[in-house]
Amino acid sequence: MTQMRIIITGASSGLGEALALHYASNAHQLVLIARREERLQDVAQRCREKGAEVETIVADVNDFERMREIGSELSQDQIDRIILNAGVSVGHGGGVTPFEDFERVFKTNFLSVHALLEPIIPKLMEQKSGEIVFISSLASLFTMPTSIAYSSSKRALNAYAEGLYYQLKPHGITVMTIMPGFIESEMTQKNRFKMPFLMKTEEGIARIAHAIERTKIS
């Protein structure tokens, strides 16, 4: 397998951590982004032990100026794949969603994505190659009354991804949207309701990685 430079946001736990470890086994070059430094360094160290070259960036994706800077810095080198995975969920037991929760969820799950990609998209166009992977959710298709903000943010992400797909396909860039169901992670650990078809992290990641590999444009 050819060595790739892969950027993963939200790599300090859950799906992002598992994806980093998955790609580390193929000795890819990884750039891992998240806020919790100790967790991120721990993931990075385990990836290095598997043979990967790893750079870590401690950052809050809600700091949009910082995201744009990071996007520009990352664009100094080849970018083969970027996985937009950082995300948060908030649930409400039937009450009205507070505006502040709506704002936080939209910033993290949706707006931060374009702050980071804005400088990266021209780089990919110049390269005439690269893959953008959005980690959306099955919840983007089915909105529960208890997670309106989360589902709305993920549906907005789908629309954004769809637009980029058509915009970037003629430039040789693959854009894909993954919509997982429930997978074990810190996010799902917090859920107090029954999660149908809850998958072990390893199984979920194996399926996501498989979907990414087979979606490449020819």
Ligand SMILES: NC(=O)c1ccc[n+]([C@@H]2O[C@H](COP(=O)([O-])OP(=O)(O)OC[C@H]3O[C@@H](n4cnc5c(N)ncnc54)[C@H](OP(=O)(O)O)[C@@H]3O)[C@@H](O)[C@H]2O)c1
């Ligand atoms: N698990 C599921 O069942 C499931 C299903 C469908 C979709 N998803 C999606 O999968 C993605 C990963 O979720 P997960 O289940 O793996 O949850 P998780 O274990 O809570 O991981 C979330 C990751 O996002 C990062 N993150 C959150 N807010 C951030 C911020 N402001 N700045 C930088 N990084 C931030 C966290 O890192 P720090 O806290 O260190 O910053 C963490 O690495 C999310 O987009 C989620 O919506 C998950």
